[in-house]
Amino acid sequence: MTQAIRRIVIVGGGSAGWLTAGILAADHQAHSPRGLEVTLIESPDVAPIGVGEGTWPSMRDTLRRIGVSETAFFRECDAAFKQGSLFRGWRETAGDDYYFHPFVLPQGYGEADLVGAWQAGFAQVPFADLVSFQPHLCAQGRAPKQPATPEFAAVANYGYHLDAGKFGVFLRKHCLERLGVRYVPDHVTGIASHENGDIAALQTREHGALAGDLFIDCTGMQSLLLGRHFDIPVISQRHVLFNDSALAVQVPYPADDTPIASQTTSTAQRAGWIWDIGLPTRRGIGHVYSSAHTSDAQAEADLRAYVGIDDMPTPRKLTFEPGYRREFWHRNCVAIGLSAGFIEPLEASALALVEMSAALVSDDLPATRADMDVVARRFNDAFTYRWERVIEFLKLHYVLSRRDGAYWEDNRSDATIPERLRELLALWRHRAPSRLDFHRIEEVFPSASWQYVLYGMGFVPEPGGTRRTHPEAAAQYYREAADLTRRMLGALPSNRALLEHIRRHGLQKI
Amino acid sequence: MPNPVLLNNVQHKDLRVLTERSAALGDDVMFALTFPAEFRTLQAHYPIVFRKSDDATSFEPVALFGFEQGENLFLKYAGWDAPEVPLLVERQPFLIGRDGDELLVHIDVDHPRVGTHEGEPLFLEYGGITPYLERINSLLLTIHQGLQTVPGFIGALLEHDLLESFVFDIELDDGSQNRLAGFYTIHEERLAALDGAALGRLHRSGYLQPIYMVIASMSQFRALIARKNAARR
Numbered sequence: 001m002t003q004a005i006r007r008i009v010i011v012g013g014g015s016a017g018w019l020t021a022g023i024l025a026a027d028h029q030a031h032s033p034r035g036l037e038v039t040l041i042e043s044p045d046v047a048p049i050g051v052g053e054g055t056w057p058s059m060r061d062t063l064r065r066i067g068v069s070e071t072a073f074f075r076e077c078d079a080a081f082k083q084g085s086l087f088r089g090w091r092e093t094a095g096d097d098y099y100f101h102p103f104v105l106p107q108g109y110g111e112a113d114l115v116g117a118w119q120a121g122f123a124q125v126p127f128a129d130l131v132s133f134q135p136h137l138c139a140q141g142r143a144p145k146q147p148a149t150p151e152f153a154a155v156a157n158y159g160y161h162l163d164a165g166k167f168g169v170f171l172r173k174h175c176l177e178r179l180g181v182r183y184v185p186d187h188v189t190g191i192a193s194h195e196n197g198d199i200a201a202l203q204t205r206e207h208g209a210l211a212g213d214l215f216i217d218c219t220g221m222q223s224l225l226l227g228r229h230f231d232i233p234v235i236s237q238r239h240v241l242f243n244d245s246a247l248a249v250q251v252p253y254p255a256d257d258t259p260i261a262s263q264t265t266s267t268a269q270r271a272g273w274i275w276d277i278g279l280p281t282r283r284g285i286g287h288v289y290s291s292a293h294t295s296d297a298q299a300e301a302d303l304r305a306y307v308g309i310d311d312m313p314t315p316r317k318l319t320f321e322p323g324y325r326r327e328f329w330h331r332n333c334v335a336i337g338l339s340a341g342f343i344e345p346l347e348a349s350a351l352a353l354v355e356m357s358a359a360l361v362s363d364d365l366p367a368t369r370a371d372m373d374v375v376a377r378r379f380n381d382a383f384t385y386r387w388e389r390v391i392e393f394l395k396l397h398y399v400l401s402r403r404d405g406a407y408w409e410d411n412r413s414d415a416t417i418p419e420r421l422r423e424l425l426a427l428w429r430h431r432a433p434s435r436l437d438f439h440r441i442e443e444v445f446p447s448a449s450w451q452y453v454l455y456g457m458g459f460v461p462e463p464g465g466t467r468r469t470h471p472e473a474a475a476q477y478y479r480e481a482a483d484l485t486r487r488m489l490g491a492l493p494s495n496r497a498l499l500e501h502i503r504r505h506g507l508q509k510i
Numbered sequence: 511m512p513n514p515v516l517l518n519n520v521q522h523k524d525l526r527v528l529t530e531r532s533a534a535l536g537d538d539v540m541f542a543l544t545f546p547a548e549f550r551t552l553q554a555h556y557p558i559v560f561r562k563s564d565d566a567t568s569f570e571p572v573a574l575f576g577f578e579q580g581e582n583l584f585l586k587y588a589g590w591d592a593p594e595v596p597l598l599v600e601r602q603p604f605l606i607g608r609d610g611d612e613l614l615v616h617i618d619v620d621h622p623r624v625g626t627h628e629g630e631p632l633f634l635e636y637g638g639i640t641p642y643l644e645r646i647n648s649l650l651l652t653i654h655q656g657l658q659t660v661p662g663f664i665g666a667l668l669e670h671d672l673l674e675s676f677v678f679d680i681e682l683d684d685g686s687q688n689r690l691a692g693f694y695t696i697h698e699e700r701l702a703a704l705d706g707a708a709l710g711r712l713h714r715s716g717y718l719q720p721i722y723m724v725i726a727s728m729s730q731f732r733a734l735i736a737r738k739n740a741a742r743r
Contacts, residue, residue: 147566505567
């Protein structure tokens with residue numbers, strides 16, 4: 001049990017596998033004989049799937065951490081800027097309502113009672129539009145930075161939209177050429193165990209046995225190691241979040257100068273919602289829905305109606321069991337990515353959870369097998385909490401809707417709302433979401449995100465209370481947001497123009 | 511807007527150019543473009559720093575005259591208060607144009623320096639060029655050759671990560687705070703850490719001396735602050 005952890009074997013490429021490999025290899029000197037040995041085995045004939053995906057701003061730190069150039073990333077991953085999400089039609093069946101969940105915190109967040117003063121004097125303005133400049137940048141199709149802003153630096157906080165298939169290939173190249181990751185393109189044909197039940201080695205078709213100290217399962221939904229080998233079950237969340245199917249298409253822009261949206265747009269449907277992600281060369285659009293509430297044919301008809309072009313390609317269908325594993329780290333095996341769990345991509349949490357998982361494995365990498373059980377217990381605790389919080393946050397988007405139909409009514413039914421979310425909603429009748437509700441050091445969503453969605457969905461707190469408020473201080477911050485809006489609209493190029501500049505000239509590193 | 515036209519001794523035979531330095535004649539600029547061959551002369555008077563080109567695709571070296579847009583602390587009533595004026599200031603209102611391989615002198619006819627009454631004549635009575643214009647011709651050629659070395663020089667700096675951004679906070683004698691941002695300088699630790707082979711390559715390309723001239727020019731910031739304090743009194 002005092003055996004040192006020196007050999008990491010990652011099973012499965014794709015963005016989860018290669019991000020994990022990149023973070024571990026960069027942090028632990030895989031290129032050096034003194035460093036960690038990081039091996040990634042990937043089936044050579046599994047073609048990468050080019051789904052358009054969104055990331056959080058954390059991806060900027062992750063990319064910088066593994067040492068890639070942001071210019072190369074934009075060019076090779078068909079990447080674009082993402083400044084947050086726009087929700088359309090989530091409040092009412094009529095569907096002309098909207099709200100933003102921007103990545104930038106409200107101006108003066110935590111410094112003044114922004115919610116109280118908004119309710120008292122500015123309730124006719126959407127909350128996010130009043131407290132943040134970023135919804136206005138999105139509405140005007142602006143980029144979050146200038147051509148002269150260095151790589152990874154922002155004028156307005158941003159993440160990315162990217163082609164997940166190309167992203168995996170890009171990361172693989174960097175891992176192999178720069179970070180010293182060992183690559184084994186082969187099939188896993190068997191698993192050899194130690195007496196205590198730990199995985200000893202993976203049998204491969206052409207490369208013999210691959211021994212390791214820690215095995216990372218990035219095999220996607222098949223969850224080869226954690227699910228199939230160790231039989232760790234998925235805790236289904238179907239009773240909270242009903243969506244279990246998706247239809248995805250790629251749609252070209254009608255013209256070379258069509259604006260590129262710098263937010264993910266999510267439009268509510270009769271039994272789900274449609275995502276719309278703007279990449280530089282095309283849009284990625286998909287309908288995610290509940291198979292218990294609508295048929296595939298109806299879902300496709302709704303998608304066609306949204307896309308609105310005659311020659312829409314046949315969509316690709318995906319199905320999933322919404323949920324996460326009972327444990328993520330079991331013995332000497334940890335699952336990262338879809339092998340750990342999957343939930344509808346409403347707030348682009350998939351890649352963010354991969355980043356957080358890989359970072360925690362790397363930061364808290366056990367030195368010996370004996371240490372591993374302690375680390376595993378903490379990891380499981382942290383990620384069970386994070387999955388619960390993601391699910392509660394996604395559920396928040398549904399519970400306040402006034403849309404008609406069985407899907408939306410079921411979503412509002414008390415029995416489908418997690419206990420902790422019900423408690424929070426009760427508290428929030430009298431005060432705004434705050435750091436007191438989210439006390440962990442590394443929360444998944446900051447309390448500001450809960451405010452953006454809560455008030456975006458039209459939640460009205462009850463008036464009264466004894467707390468002293470400073471409406472003038474809040475008004476000062478609203479003016480600050482308006483002033484920043486004006487200055488940024490005057491200085492920021494269009495999203496398409498900056499993406500084109502990056503394609504032609506790149507961004508400077510400094 | 512500049513209005514450059516090809517200079518010729520028929521259309522422009524009566525033109526004269528004012529050569530004194532003043533804000534009214536367009537010298538109220540915070541910085542001027544320069545190039546490695548000029549660093550040695552300029553570093554004795556001005557901080558030499560780098561800025562992003564206007565299209566943000568590269569960097570360019572500039573001699574700094576002030577701390578904010580439009581501020582030139584070298585402009586005095588008596589003219590330019592330094593023995594060396596950067597060539598890209600001195601060349602006004604002329605510029606070089608190109609016709610195929612041929613370099614041709616152009617003049618910005620809308621420039622405040624250009625008139626017909628006062629200043630240096632450009633052409634002699636029968637169409638020959640004056641010594642003044644002759645000097646301008648050779649100055650423009652020097653600038654042209656100098657600017658052609660800038661991309662290679664900048665490329666070498668970027669290759670070795672030798673540029674870093676800096677923010678310069680200044681407290682003036684009257685207690686006011688000023689900040690200079692948006693410029694770049696040489697990263698001296700990275701320069702010191704370069705191995706012999708890299709230094710040898712920089713030296714053979716003629717880049718090593720200008721790099722050290724930029725570093726030496728940093729001591730001119732003190733003089734520039736003194737000028738700023740003097741201007742406020």
